[in-house]
Amino acid sequence: MDDLISAALNFAPEQNFVIADDKDLIYSSTMESGEIKELLAMPPIESYEIATINNEEFFIIELSSKHSNLSYFNIVELDNINDQKAYISLMIFLYIFFMVIVTIFISRQSAKAISKPIERLTKNVKKVQEGNFEVVPDHNQEFLKDEIGDLQENFYVMVDKINSLIKENYEKQLIIKETEYRALQAQINPHFFYNTLDSIHWMAKVSDQKKIAEMAEALGSMMRGMVSKKGPLITVGEELAIVESYITIQQSRYNERLVFRLYCEEQLKKASIPKLTIQPIIENAIKHGLEEMIEPCKIEVYIERYGNDLMIYVRDDGVGISAKKIEQILNGTVVSKGTGIGLNNIHERIRLLYGDDYGITITSKESKGTTLFVTIPFIEE
Incomplete structure (x- = not known):
């Protein structure tokens, strides 16, 4: 019967099970007879009770x-319950402690994942504040996919753009300094130079050397036009006066080999233009066009107004320029053979003064000639 009841009810070893008919014992699992008598002598228990039996x-x-007078008692030593309670409390405490850890x-780890990018960003911001802009990360670096990552990425994009602007501004300042240096060189003791040219001019006239006199006079006029104005801008009329003096000198040298034509309406001569824009272009056409051929070379200059822009065309029928050389000219890698003011210098000065929408473009066909376009805003002085 013990085996049957144990298998059916599956009691724990420390539990005692008693079946009684009124006050008569029918079955007891482990309790002793004296303990059973005390149990059966107890008044009826409504649900549960803690009682002392045999000093325990x-x-x-x-x-x-409900169907008979049978009573079923499930009895557990209170010490066992307290031990189990202590064990469960210990397990709960250990579990809570483990979960807290x-x-x-x-x-x-989460705080580090959030704070470390912020600390790194703060450190780089301080570097930028101190003037160190070399904090742009590798382009393959991945940022967090959250607001902090967006903040990092936008910061580095901003620093990269600042670096580009600093570099661009530095290059433009170098161009300005170079131009100012060349202008300063041209102004060294100009009166002595003019007086010497005047002396040559009058000596040539006295000696009836008309060509020498014309060249000396043209050179003096040209140099006065170049250095008399201190600012970066002159009128188209003043620029054309420099051009005419330069052409006079070159025609004395090349004679019939140089055919020059100028087309400009009178009202356009009051417009402003960067100093030494047209003359170096014509000089470039002579050096890279006329000097590369035996036949006469025709150089034509057209100055026209299109809306709010002033367009200058310089066209020659020389040997032409390859596309690669055009790129080198505009990049400044081709060294000028003339005054030292290359087309790249003119192009950059125009962009510096008026913005990237203006400057020089070149079209050319080898053995057919070259056309150079200068675009600047139309501004009357």
């Missing part, structure tokens, strides 16, 4: 049958 405390549950670890 027990937790007793009584259940009465895990939570702290995860929180610290």
Whole structure:
């Protein structure tokens, strides 16, 4: 019967099970007879009760049958319950302690994942404040996919653009300094130079050397036009006066080989233009066009107004320029053979003064000639 009841009810080893008919014992699993007598002598238990039997405390549950006088008692020593309670409390405490440790670890890792990018960004911001803009990360670096990552990426994009602007401004300042230096060189003791040219001019006239006199006079006029104005801008009329003096000198040298034509309406001569824009272009056409051929070379200059822009065309029927050489000219890698003011210098000065929408463009066909276009805003002085 013990085996049957144990298999059917599956009691724990520390539990005692008693079946009684009124006050008569029917079955007891492990309790001794003296303990059973005390149990049966107790008044009826409504649900459960803690009672002392044979000087030991027990937790007793009584259940009465609805169909007979049988009573079922489930009895557990109170010490066993307290031990189990202490064990469960310990397990709960250990579990809570473990969860607290895990939570702290995860929180610290999460805090590091958030704070480290912010600390790195703050450090780089301080570097930028101190003037160090070399904080742009590798382009393959991946940022967090959140607001902090967006902040990092936008910061580095901003620094990269600042670097580009600093570099661009530095290059433009070098061009300005170079131009100012060349202008300063041209102004060294100009009166002595003019007086010498005047002396040559009058000596040539006295000696009836008309060509020498014309060349000396043209050179003096040309140099006065170049250095008399201190600012970067002169009128188209003043620029054309420099051009005419330069052409006079070159025609004395090349004679019939140089055919020059100028087309400009009178009202356009009051417009402003960067100093030494047209003359170096014509000089470039002579050096790279006329000097590369035996036949006469025709150079034509057209100055026209299109809306709010002033367009200058310089066209020659020389040997032409290859596309690669055009790129080198505009990049400044081709060294000028003339005054030292290359087309790249003119192009950059125009962009510096008026913006990237203006400047020089070149079209050319080899053995057919070259056309150079200068675009600047139309501004009357």
